[in-house]
Amino acid sequence: xxxxxxxxxxxxxxxxxxxxxxxxxAVIRLGDSIDIRxxxxxxDEIGALNSSQVVDDGGMLNIxxxxxxxxxxxxxxxxxxxxxxxxxxxxxxxxxxxxxxxxSGMRFVNVSGEVRSSGRLTYTxxxxxxxxxxxxxxxxxxxxxxxxxxxxxxxVQVIDTTKLSxxxxxxxxxxxxxxxxxxxxxxxxx
Numbered sequence: 001x002x003x004x005x006x007x008x009x010x011x012x013x014x015x016x017x018x019x020x021x022x023x024x025x026a027v028i029r030l031g032d033s034i035d036i037r038x039x040x041x042x043x044d045e046i047g048a049l050n051s052s053q054v055v056d057d058g059g060m061l062n063i064x065x066x067x068x069x070x071x072x073x074x075x076x077x078x079x080x081x082x083x084x085x086x087x088x089x090x091x092x093x094x095x096x097x098x099x100x101x102x103x104s105g106m107r108f109v110n111v112s113g114e115v116r117s118s119g120r121l122t123y124t125x126x127x128x129x130x131x132x133x134x135x136x137x138x139x140x141x142x143x144x145x146x147x148x149x150x151x152x153x154x155x156v157q158v159i160d161t162t163k164l165s166x167x168x169x170x171x172x173x174x175x176x177x178x179x180x181x182x183x184x185x186x187x188x189x190x
Contacts, residue, residue, distance in 0.1 A: 025075035025076055025077065026075065027074065028055060028073065028074050028079060029055065029176070032055045032102055034052070034053050034055060034061060034079075034101065034102055034103070035100070035101040035103065036050065036061065036098065036100055037098070038050055038096060038097070039096075040096050041096050048064055049064045051064075055071060055072055059072025059073070060072075065087070065090070066086045066087060066090060066092065069083060069086065076101060079100045080100045083096075083098045084096050084098045107122070107177070108176065109132050109175075109178050109180065110179045110180070111132050111136035111180045111182075112180070113143070113181045113182035113184070114143035114144070114182040114183065114185075115133060115139060116138055116139075117136050123174070123175075123176040128172060129150060129164065129172045129174060130161065130171050132174055133180065133182065143182050143184070144182070144186070145182075146161070147183050148181070149180070149181040149182075149183070151179040151180075151181065152179075157172075159172065
């Protein structure tokens with residue numbers, strides 16, 4: 001492949017939001033630890049505004065000069081745009097740049113059932129169903145690999161992981177709070 005067309009295709013992909021699996025960001029939840037960093041504002045203001053906070057029970061962060069801002073249910077880029085917009089519309093700063101980072105160490109995926117080591121795995125952006133199962137030690141001898149359940153927000157999706165093993169492109173990215181349940185072979189309930 002010639003380098004120039006490849007670079008152009010990659011740039012176009014990134015401008016349009018990138019591949020669907022990469023563009024998806026985790027949603028901010030109650031209790032998440034958030035880092036907020038500012039630039040594009042006077043230097044003496046940066047220290048006063050930069051902060052690390054926990055999303056409160058109302059889904060809010062307390063931002064200097066503008067007060068409480070509801071961020072629960074948004075991804076980090078949506079929260080950034082909201083805070084920047086509020087700082088501009090309230091005429092506090094003309095060109096602020098806000099970076100919102102959800103601390104990943106505080107987010108987990110649960111893997112249970114017929115795996116070698118059930119438990120919580122720390123969420124990472126590249127975590128998939130198969131890599132989460134591998135992180136839990138892999139399937140044990142009693143696992144039903146054709147009826148693995150992915151539970152997300154109360155919805156249950158049944159996955160045939162034997163197909164994922166044959167075609168890794170079908171592997172599903174997991175999100176914080178997801179549960180992966182591997183049933184015992186010969187049983188299926190829910």
